[in-house]
Every structure is written in structure tokens, then in C-alpha cells.
Amino acid sequence: MNLRRYYIILLIVIFSFVLPLSAKANPILNRGSEPSFNNQVNTWTESINGLAPTISFIFSALFTIMFLMGVVRMGYSIVTKTGQVMKFSTGVLIWVPITFFFIRIMVIIIFTTNSKNVTLLASDIINLIKSTGYYTSIGMVLIGLVFYMFYHFIDHPEYGRWSKRLWVSAALLTVLTTLMPIVLGAA
Known part of the structure; x- marks a missing residue:
């Protein structure tokens, strides 16, 4: 602290x-020259x-x-x-x-940024977030496949649970990434 x-x-x-601050005199009678x-x-x-x-x-x-x-x-x-x-x-x-x-x-x-390209900036940010969501869900599916492979190799139930959780999360993320811009009216 x-x-x-x-x-x-x-x-x-x-x-x-x-x-630096500066002080200026402002006479009352001389208003036209401001x-x-x-x-x-x-x-x-x-x-x-x-x-x-x-x-x-x-x-x-x-x-x-x-x-x-x-x-x-x-x-x-x-x-x-x-x-x-x-x-x-x-x-x-x-x-x-x-x-x-x-x-x-x-x-x-x-x-x-000016007033003309603010909407372009907003749509670019939305597209960036959407593509990030899609790529994240692809990564989650791939990691889920690796966990599923580990589950079959060593027969450990945690890997099976984690793979299913990752697949469900990837599906949910894909659905939300696709639908939320449309629902919020930004697509």
C-alpha cells in the first residue's frame, strides 16, 4: 500500500x-477579441x-x-x-x-479511430472474437480426442470424463459463438 x-x-x-499551467487575464469589456x-x-x-x-x-x-x-x-x-x-x-x-x-x-x-470507421472497428472485434471462439472449440475437440485416446490406453475413467466435458464445452462454445451475435443484433 x-x-x-x-x-x-x-x-x-x-x-x-x-x-505547465498558465494564467491569462480575461477583461470583461473586451469580449469581441476572444x-x-x-x-x-x-x-x-x-x-x-x-x-x-x-x-x-x-x-x-x-x-x-x-x-x-x-x-x-x-x-x-x-x-x-x-x-x-x-x-x-x-x-x-x-x-x-x-x-x-x-x-x-x-x-x-x-x-x-474516427466516426466513420468505429462501426468497422466494432465489426472487426466481433469477427475476431467469433474466430477465436471457433478455433478454441476446435482445440478443445482435439484435446478431448487425446484424452479419449489416453482413456482407452490406460483405462482411467478421469480421462474419459474430461474428454466428454471438453466435447460438450466445445459444442456449447460453438453454438454460443454462432448464435449470440445474431441474438444481440451485432451480426
Whole structure:
């Protein structure tokens, strides 16, 4: 818990240096010379886009530091045989790369998606999930066949039960993958 507080403070300090604040005077009588809302939005987006490489580097450095801290703590926990430290460092070593990859993908999707290709993106994601479901069910059937073969070779009833469970699960997955997009109206 204490380490999370340090990460939050580190993020606040980094953002306070990266995003400087400026104060502007806005006289009441001089309303006609204000920039329009569109001009202000364009100015903001240009300044944010100009800061994108710096922010990307800072995020990369932050996740690298977190990962290296996890590696060091994992070494410490192995040497001292401390279970709680090993559990925390294992969590850091698993979630830091996943989070980093997820943030990178989301940034790419956010900056490359416009109103015209959002529906294409959604249909592509649906098709990806459907094909993943079909391939997973094929893999389940093949693994079920291997278990069934083991059941006949060594006559162990667990392998027979597992093969039947995998076949039923594969059939259920295939039916759900086929029918749910139609039922939900996304096909």
C-alpha cells in the first residue's frame, strides 16, 4: 500500500513538470477579441499532440521502473523466502507488461479511430472474437480426442470424463459463438 502512494506522488510530480499551467487575464469589456471555441480546441489539441512523445517516453520509463522494481523485489523475496513480497512482485511482473500493452493499443485505437470507421472497428472485434471462439472449440475437440485416446490406453475413467466435458464445452462454445451475435443484433 505504501508503494502505491509513492507511485501516485511520482505521477503527480511528473505531470506537474510536463504540463505547465498558465494564467491569462480575461477583461470583461473586451469580449469581441476572444478566440472562438473551435480555435481554443485546435490550440489545445496541437499542444497535446506536441506533448505526445514526451508523455509516451515518461509512461515507458515509469513502466520500466515498475518492472525493474518487481524484478528486484522478486530477487529479494527468493533470497529471504518472504511470501508476501513474492506475491506482490509476481503481480507487478504480470500486470505491468499487460497494462503497458493495453495502454499502447488503446492510444493507437483512440487516435486512429474516427466516426466513420468505429462501426468497422466494432465489426472487426466481433469477427475476431467469433474466430477465436471457433478455433478454441476446435482445440478443445482435439484435446478431448487425446484424452479419449489416453482413456482407452490406460483405462482411467478421469480421462474419459474430461474428454466428454471438453466435447460438450466445445459444442456449447460453438453454438454460443454462432448464435449470440445474431441474438444481440451485432451480426
